[in-house]
Amino acid sequence: MERDDVAVAGMEILRPLRNSFRDGRTLLWILPAAFVAVFFYIPLAAILRMGADAALRAGLGAFSAHSILNVVGFTFFQAILSTLLTVAVGLPGAYVFARYKFPFKRLLRALWIVPFILPTVVVAAGFESLLGPNGWVNLALRGAGLAAQPFPFLHSLGAILLAHVFYNTSIVLRLVGSAWERLDPNLPDAARMLGANPWRAFRRVTLPLLMPSLLAAAALVFLFDFTSFGVILILGGPAFSTLEVEIYIQALQAFNLPAASLLSLLQIGTTLILVVISSRLSERAEAATLRVGFRTARKPRSAAERFSVAVVLSVLAALFFLPLISPIASSLVRTEPARGERTAVQAGFTLAYYQELFVNRKQSAFFATPIETARNSLLVATATMLIALALGIPASILLSRPRRLDRLVEPFLLLPLGTSAVTLGLGMLLVFSRPPLALIRSPLLLPIAHSLVALPFVVRGLKPALAGIPARLRQAAATLGASPLRVWREVDFPIAARAVLSAAAFAFAISLGEFGATTIIVRPEFPTMPVAIYSFLSQPGGLNYGQAMAMATLLMLLCVAAVTVIERTRES
C-alpha cells in the first residue's frame, strides 16, 4: 500500500517531465540548456569559487578593501550623475517629439536606435575625434587662437558623462516620448483652466502620469551606465575606474585574479538586482500606459514655441550627429604626423588611412593587414547569428507556450543578460584556457561568447512574436494531419519570419560591436574590428589615429546596415 503511494506520488512529480519527453519538448531544451550550462555556468562557477576564496581566505593582495569601496562608490556616482543628465536632456526632447510636428520627424525617430546599437569603441573613437588633443574642437580653439595647448576634454568625468548621455538619451526619448503621446492632453489643460500655472500643471498632473515610464527609462539608463566598459576605459583614462573597468585592470594588468573575481561577484549581484528592478518598472510602465494615442502633435505656432523647439532639436541633433560625423571626417583629413615622423604635417584631405588598412606593415599594430579584422568580425558575427538562432528559436518556441517546467528554466537562460561582458570573458578565460576544455585557441570561442550576450535579446524578440500566433491555426494544421515540425514550418515560421530576421540582425550587430568579453578572450592572431580600433586608439601618432577613425567609420556603416534591417522588419 504505502509503496504504491510513494510510486504514485513519484509519478505525479515526474509527469511534467515525462510529458515533455513525449512531445519532444525536452529535445528542444537540450541544445540551449546544455550550451548555457557549459559556456556560462561553468565559467560563472569558476569565478564564484575564486571570488569566495579571495573573500574568505586568500585575500586581495595590493587591492585593499578601501579600493573596493572607492571603485563601487565611483561606479554608482557616475551612473547616478549620467542618468540624471540623460533624463534632463531627454525629457524636453520627449516632449517636443510627442507634442509637435516638424520636418524630418520620422527620419529622426528612426535614427534613435543608432546610438543604442553603436559599438562602444566607435562611440569612444567618435568622442576622441571630437574632443581629443587633435580633435575638431581643439583644432578649432587653436585655429581661433583661443588656446595654445590642447584643452584636456578627454580623460575626465565630463567625457564619460557626455558619452553616456549620447548613448542613452534615445531610451528616454523612446519610452517617455511614447508615453507622453498617449497622455490625455485634456488633463493638464483642465488643470490650467482651474488656475494652475504651466509649471504647476506639469508637476502635479503630467509628471505623475509620466512617472512610471520615466522611472522605467531611468532604471534602464542606470543599468547601462552602471555596466559601461569601453567608454570608461577609453574616454575616462587611468584616473577613473568603475567595477567593470577594474575587473579588467585587476585581471589583465595587475594580474590579481582573486580581486577580479571578487569584483565580478559584486558586479553580478548588483546588475541582477538592477535587471529585476528595471523589468518590474518596465512592466508597471506598460500597464500604466493607455493603449489609445492622442493625435495632438501640431506645428509650433508662436515665435517662442518655434524657438524652443528649434533649440531642443538642435541640441539633440548636435548630440547625435557630431560624434557620428566627426570620426568620418577624421578618417579623411590628416591633422598630425605619423609616429616617428619628424617633419611638419601636410594637413588636408587624404585617403591614406583607408589605403593603409590594406597594407601589412611589420612595424604597425598588426602582423596582418588591418582590413583582415573586418573579415574576422564578419565571420564571427555570422557564426554568432547562426548559433544564437539555433539556440534562440527552440528556446523561444518553448517559452512562447510555457509549461511549469519551462517557466522554471527561463530565468537561467536569461541570466547572461544580467552578467557583464567582462565578467563573462574572465570566466571563460579561467575555464577554457586549460584542459579538459582548452578552447581558447578554437575559432569558435568568440562566437560562443557573443551568442551568450545575444541570446537573451534573441529570445526576448522572438517570444512575443511566436506567442502572438493564434493557436487555432496550429490546431487546424494538426487536425489536417501535419506533424509538429510541419506545423512549425507551415504556420509558425512564415508568421514569425520577420521576428527571426530582426533577431538575426540584432545578434549580428551585437557581435560586430562586442568589446568587453572579446578583449579578454580574443586570440591575438584573430583580432576583431573593435579590438583593432582600441589598439589603434591606444597607440600614438597620426597614422594609428587615422586608421582607428577609418576602421570606426567602417564598423559604424556595418552596424547601421544591421540596424536598417531591424527597423525595416519592425516597421512593415
Place this chain on the structure above:
Amino acid sequence: MHSYAFFRGFVRARRAGVKTVARATGLLVLLLFIVGCLTLNPQTKRTPLNTQTNRTLAVMTHDSFAVSESVLNAFEQSTGIQVDVLKSGDAGVALNKAILTKQAPLADVLYGVDNTFLTRALQENIYEPYNSPALASIPSEYRLDPQNRALPVDYGYVCINYDIAWFSARSLAVPQTLEDLVHPEYKGLLAVENPMTSSPGFAFLLSTVTHFGPNGFVDYWKSLKANQVAIADGWETAYYTDFSGASGKGPQPLVVSYSTSPAYEMIYADPPRSDPPTASLDGPDTCFRQIEFVGILAGTPNRALAEKFVDFMLDSSFQEDIPLQMGMFPVKTQAKVPEAFVQYAPIPSRPAILAPEEITAHREEWLNLWKETMLP
C-alpha cells in the same frame, strides 16, 4: 538544418514575410560575397597554427615591438619559417595573457618581458629553458635568469632629457639630481608620464623608489606635485607636446624620456645639426635601466623553430637593427651601434638598479600609492 528551414520558408510562405526574407537572403549573399573577397586576398592566406607540416612561428610581443622588414624577411627566406608577430597590448597585458593561457599557449615565443616583470614571468613558469649558443657573447650583467628561461635581447635607460638652448638662454643652471627638481627655480619645468599607463613613466617611478626608498618616494612625489610637475598619459604626449626640446616646442624644458632620445634628435634633425638640442641628466639614480627578454613558451609544439627565432634575435643582424627600430641598445657585445648613439647617448654613470623580485612584489602597491598621491 536551419538554413533548410529558412529556404523552405522562403519558398512556401505566402504571407507577409516573403519580401523581407528575400531581401535578407540577398543581404546574406552579399555578406558572404564580401567575406569571400576578403578571404581571397592572397596576403591573408596562412597556414593554421599547430598542424604537422607547420612552418609558422607565432611570436607574442608588446605593442612597441618593431623590426626592419628587410631583416625579418631575410630570416623568413633563409629558414622557410613564417613569423606571425602577435602584438598583444602593453608588456604587462601581453605577459598576463601568456600566463593565463599557459596550459594552452597562444604562441611559441614571448618577447618583451622586461626586468620589472621578469620575476612574475619566471614564478609562473611560462618559459622553457634554452641555452642558446648566442648567450656566449652576452655580458652576464644582463643575464638575470641563471636558468636561461628568459634571455636578454636589449637594454636601455629611462632618463630625464633637458632642452640645452632653453637653459642657456635663461642662464639657469641645469638641475643635477632628483632633489634639484623640487627646487622653486624649476617650478613647472618637468613633464613626466603616468606610471599607470606608460612604461617610461613607471621606470621613473622606480628611479624615485630606488633613490628615496619605499617609504620616502611618496613625499618626493608630493613635493614634485607642489612644484607643478606636468603628467601626460604617454611618452609621445610628454615628449612631442609638452617638451620644449622636441618638434612640438611645448612649455616644459625637462622631460622623462630615454637616454637615446638626444641621439634620435641628431639623426632625424632637419636641417642637419652639428650639436644636439637635448641631453640627459646624469645624476645619482636619475636614469633607470630596463632590460627586455625573450623566451620560448613552455609546451610549444614548435620548439626547433622557436630556438631558431631566439638565435635570430640574438644574432648581429637583428641586434644591430634594435637601436633605430626600438631605441634600445643591443645586449650582444659585438653588435655595432650607430655613431650618433655612441656620441649622444652616453651610458649613465650612476643608474638606478632595482632587483626584479622587489619590483614584482611591490608593483601594485607602489602604483596605488602613486595614484592616491597624484590623482586623488
